[in-house]
Amino acid sequence: QDRSISGKVIDGSSSQGLPGVTVLVKGTSVGTATDADGNFTIAAPTNSTTLVFSFIGYIPQEQAIGNGSTINITLQPDTKQLNEVVVTALGISREAKSLGYATQQVNSNELTKARETNVVNSLAGKVSGVRITSQSGTLGGSSKIIIRGASSLDAASQPIFVIDGLPVDNSSQQLSTVNSTVPQGSAGVDFGNRAGDINPDDIESINVLKGAAATALYGARAKNGAIIITTKKGKKGVTNIVINSSTRFDRVLKLPSFQNEYAQGNQGVFNLANTNGWGPKISEIQEQTFKNFLGEDETLRAYENNVKDFYQTGHTYLNSVAFESGGDNGDFRLGYTNTYQDAIVPGQNLKRNSINLNSGRTVAKGLDVRANLNYISTSSDGRPVQSSNNPNILASAINGIPRTVDINKVRENVMDEFGQQITLTPGRTGNNPYWIIQNNKFSNSLDRFYGNAIVSYKPVEWLTISDNFGGDIYNEFRKGVTRPGTIGALTGNFFQGNIFNRTINNDLIISTQRNLSENLELRVLAGHNVYSTYYRRDQSDAQQLTVDELYTFTNAASVITTNTSTQKRIVGVYGEIGLSYKDFLFLNITGRNDWSSTLPVNNRSYFYPSVSSSFVFTELLPNNNVLSFGKLRMSWANVGSDTDPYQLDLTYPAQSTAFAQYGYGSSFPFNGVLGFSLPGTIPNFNLKPQNQNSYEVGTELRFLNNLVTLDFNYYNNLTSDQIIALSLPNSTGYAAKRVNAGSIRNKGIEIALGFSPFKTSSFTWSTDVNFSRNRQTVDDLPDEITNYSVASGWSGLQVRAAEGEAFGFYGTGWDRDPEGNIVINQNTGLRLTKNDVRLGNIYPDWMMGINNSFTFKNINLGFLIDIRQGGVIYSSTAQSLRSAGLAEETLENRGNIFIDKGVNRNADGTYTPNTVPVQSMQDFWGNFSSNSNAEGNIYDASYVKLREIRLAYTLPAGWFSNNSKFVKSIDIGVEGRNLWIIHDNVPHIDPEVNFFGPTSVAEGIEFNSVPSTRSFGFNVRARF
């Protein structure tokens, strides 16, 4: 006779009832599932002793039946479960164990704890082999993501972003931000990368596909990896209203270290005209008074915090609400998030509103439809200007303030009674930083819509036909104004730009799954893809404004308007065959053929295959307590890729400007004439697709019942036949020719190690370590060149690829004798330099993230330490602070005789130790840190950082079940990001800031960057 047992299954993560849990009487086929509230009733045969509770994503649990008729249990989520399901290419869900390649998933709770406004940043340190670099402390600034090393010689190696099967745009459009005769570097103003628009609150999980085998079905677009984002959906049987609110405070992470002993001047003599620290010692001239920049007589003193006090506390308010519901025939989620930020730089702010609607429904048996729609509106104001050759550059205007200047006086005296700017020097050589931030605003506003519709039909159980159609469309408006009266642009100017971008994507997929025999399962998939992008930019630059503060083109003496557009289309067909044997041996074969509009008609078609295999060898081992799970995997892929539009034919572009150094070139029409030019690059109508050949092997091991997990991976990627603009000697008349040439090898290891050093029923300590090491080598360059210029920095500094080496800096270095001693000028005692010296790798040797989590009852404490080892960085901030005598280290030896260590080169070519003293430390630093001298300003870029810390407390569920009918749970948290640089080797700046944005393959140059920030705040999350 059967007995009836009922009870409730509680979700250990939410303390709510868990619907859909399979409840099985052990040893029988008798079973049931829990209802929407987690309740179940089962009729168990009398002789049964145990119930088994299982649910995907949770640790299965067995419970003895005993004598009672009620069994309440709690299922704990299994973060490292064997049957973990991951979302792979094209949104296909696969069991993790069946994958023959490495992927790493970050779940929503990782993203919404200490959440970042730019979702890319929240991956830092959490995924091995993935490296994130951000440009600066600009709000909404850009972040670059590099997976397994840079593989391209010229284009940035950014992965593809895919949201619910829709590839979305992650470009960082560059648009010159002032008068276009001024060179911009790559980051005049950092307007961010478009992945920053993605709302972290809407994300269920991010899966990082690192290797070509993982991404082969996406083809060319994913040769640098793929970030697969799955958004949240309403869950069956659950209705929630979730409110999530964060408030954070931002401060400068690292300020320069200033000297506070010397005033401005020259060789020890006070001069108000200097903005430096080479004047007299303040303590020695206390009996004198000097005129300050306001013409007032004052006794000099150092204002130790004058730079610090320029920056303010920035605020971030992130508020979101989501309505989630799901039933048998459909689900629904509507999310709204509002972000407001103001920055450490006064006057800078960012506002973002995003709405997400994700809803699916079964309209007929076997026929499912789903729509996922997103609208994002972002606007920002007061973005700071960085890099060089622009009067509005902020960092140098602030850091260059002499130590004797009271920042309060600078703030209170921006404009005189005649409307003229009050500058810090009588020579009016630099801008008052408050003039810049109050008047010269760089802003943008973006409206973006992306979404997709999926129709999926299952005529029979083993066959699925689905079509996923989506689009990503945005328009961004940018504007930057420079008010008349700005030093360096006295007559004022402004620019406006409109960027329109549209991506349309359609995938039609037919898939089937059959058991060929009892042990052998076959999956077959065939698909067709159409991908189309269109980009359009219109920009106008206005010069010489007549009426103050009126930014209309009709108020300008000259307006240059430029426009451009590009279009690209890809058609692809693809297929996949998957075999699994007895659930422990898996084989996956894919193939894709693409036709790209950007390649010559004869070469536009290209095919790429991949093979991957997974072997869960523990299935063949006897059960043991040491090795709970073991898997070997290996994969190989060969993918092709196309290029940018319009690289094939010779055309003559009209010129808007003609260059002259220091940003003072000319614009056309000039004296009434236009100008056209041959292109800088010789086009190539014989281009063929680029090729990436890669393989990886790895293993996944779990010991002691998952107490320790280890994922180890080795990969080796060779990207060859790159489509590059190969530098030609300029004497050919061209800068470059478009060729298929060059190859880059990236090989490396990735280790993800997880362990719980301590675990009791109420206290858990777990640690995850992500380690990766990538070795990039330029394997093969065309015979005619020995190195290839990847990107150009300032001051003659270049990032180059040289055969057998990783990308590195080349520039002016110390002149050295054969023993390596620095050669010193016999006349001046100053170091000599020579051009074209290799100055170090730009990429790190290895990276490591250590994530610790402590859980005690309802309290969770976590912190993430992020480590970078190796690589170098050039700092212009350190350069200018040193050459100006403002940096703390310039105090050393002042007033003393200083003989630099080195040798003199004699006329006969021999060397003798240097005995010539420098004339002054001003001369020494002027030479050592001259901006044309790269080596003096290059540092080791290694760091150890406390990246993230969060303390979360879940209010006990009991509080609500008794007292409140509608509150389901409340979590409160304290969170901090980038709190502490535990160790670094670069003076004055955060070694992470970087002038090259995501569009450049280069990095490692800091050029007047706005300092990065540390933030600290709190978070409340409530579910109703």
Add this chain to the structure above:
Amino acid sequence: CENFLDVNTNPNAATTVDPKLLFSNATVNWINSRSGGDLYIPTALAGQSIASGGNNPTGWGIPSEEQYQISPFSTGNTWRANYTSVGSNLTEAIRLAESAVPARVNAAAQSKVMLAMVVYETTTLYGDIPFSEAWNVEIAAPKFDPQPQVLEGVLSLLDEALAQFDLAAAPALKISDYDLFYKGDLTKWQRLAKSVKLRTLLTMVDKDPSKAAVIGQLVTEGGMISSAADNFLVNYEATAGKRNPKFGLSDQYNAGTPFFFGSKYVVDFMNSIKDPRLPKFFDKPAGAANYVGVQPGEDGDDDVNVRIAKSLHRADAPDVIFSYQEQLFYEAEVNARGLGIPVNLAAATTLYRKAAEESSKFFGVDAATAATFAASLTDLTTLSNREAVKLIHYHNWVDKMDRGVDAFTQWRRSGPEGDEVPNLTLPVGAPAGGLFRRFEYPATNEIASNPNAPQELIPYNSKMWFDL
């Protein structure tokens, strides 16, 4: 599928162009290079025709180009400009003009004269350069021709152009409105071509005395630049985006205060001859009684030393590439040295006085003062021949003070090492080892990507072929 993918035609650029559109672009790029920070500043500072003002807070600053710290950008950008935006567009203009039906002979000839001048400038800067194999899509690594061959090539280009000019041809066969120099006046182009031949030959003659005869013939035949109306220059405009880069630099970065000071070598000489161009060249500090230059590298004193005049570096100041007074100085030199013609110091006196007069007028001195000044200049017949020649050289150099590379070349060809005019010494703070004599080859723009380029560094202080 085929049609769907046929979207790779560039909508942003022209598929065919009139040669004049390339010619105008080459022109503006060339003058920008010459007046811009990459060529003007290093050659004028290292050549000591202007001075940095040392550590003066609103001076250019040291160590800088004056101390021979010349950015690889400067040597690279100048090379790039002359070979790509200037040279390649001229070469393409010639190709398009000559392949047109009917051939646009005068457009081709105009482009050739300008190309010859660009090549001359390039070789005087860098020494041996690619010429015979340059601007050829088929040749990825052009060889470097020795300087005498390059200069011979310049002469050949000019001769080709002179043979090609057809004054009777239809106006459509020349560049008129897009010729920013002469607006299509072919007679002026012909005169210019001959004058450029003279300048080229004078640069060669010290090393190759056989050129003296050709020089004599050229001067005897005449037909070279013969008035200020023939000046080969382009005016900048006083409008934003079209201003002279020399003006732009001070305007943008120094609150309008000129960065550069008067070089002692120029100011002292001009003082000695009571030169009426002094206030045109320099701005004196308020209250200063005299024009006082600075030794290159020394600190400029704002109460004492003169800066380059704001009016000289005004927004609409021209870039001057060949002037009438320059022609007269060359002719004076030919007479004084007796190159291919008998030595005639009296004729040389007349010519160099006329040159100084034209120069004065060019820089804004009124005609009467200019004439008086010219008449006051030393009669060369009272000097030894070498002294006479040196005086002409000094005047020629002072006239070119603000023309960077042109003054630098004038100085180098003015005499053998140690006897140049003026007799420059090492700027303060410059490394020992000799004066600046050339741009080093740019690593990035040429050497690194050209296996046929000299790989051994040829330092800035080593002489090139023409420089004795």
